[in-house]
Amino acid sequence: MSGFALPLVRFSVSQHRTIIGHCYSELPNEACGLLLGPAVGGDDLHDGEPTGAIADVVTTRNEAASARLYAIHGQDYGTARKAARESGNRIVGCFHSHTHTDAYPSPTDVEAAIHNPNWLYAIVSLRAETPMLHVFRMQSGNIAECQVVLEAR
Numbered sequence: 001m002s003g004f005a006l007p008l009v010r011f012s013v014s015q016h017r018t019i020i021g022h023c024y025s026e027l028p029n030e031a032c033g034l035l036l037g038p039a040v041g042g043d044d045l046h047d048g049e050p051t052g053a054i055a056d057v058v059t060t061r062n063e064a065a066s067a068r069l070y071a072i073h074g075q076d077y078g079t080a081r082k083a084a085r086e087s088g089n090r091i092v093g094c095f096h097s098h099t100h101t102d103a104y105p106s107p108t109d110v111e112a113a114i115h116n117p118n119w120l121y122a123i124v125s126l127r128a129e130t131p132m133l134h135v136f137r138m139q140s141g142n143i144a145e146c147q148v149v150l151e152a153r
């Protein structure tokens with residue numbers, strides 16, 4: 001038994017590269033995007049429970065255009081939701097960057113997670129020279145980290 005929460009989150013190497021690249025390209029602002037993949041038990045109104053497989057990464061505009069906040073652009077969200085449906089996937093989470101802090105949820109992140117309790121929350125820290133990506137579940141104010149693996153697919 002490890003100290004990680006379920007599920008095991010599986011990105012491809014190129015999805016990981018897409019996320020990190022988008023985070024750098026949006027500097028000095030925070031970057032954000034959505035994670036698409038299979039989920040169990042979801043319907044049109046409620047996202048299901050992610051299996052951990054990430055089928056696609058969608059970069060989105062940060063509607064907040066801020067170095068301290070992110071808000072996934074509404075139009076980009078709609079486009080991603082449609083793409084997810086068409087590929088038999090769901091939106092299973094999102095990612096955003098922390099430009100000067102660690103890859104750990106801020107109080108604002110925990111509060112925002114109330115709206116999507118089943119989501120996987122990937123946070124990328126650009127604080128150090130090497131970017132760090134960590135994935136969290138945030139449910140009822142609790143923060144738990146998921147293990148991340150990169151697959152050569």
Ligand SMILES: [Zn+2]
Nearest residue numbers: 098105106109
């Ligand atoms: Zn944050």
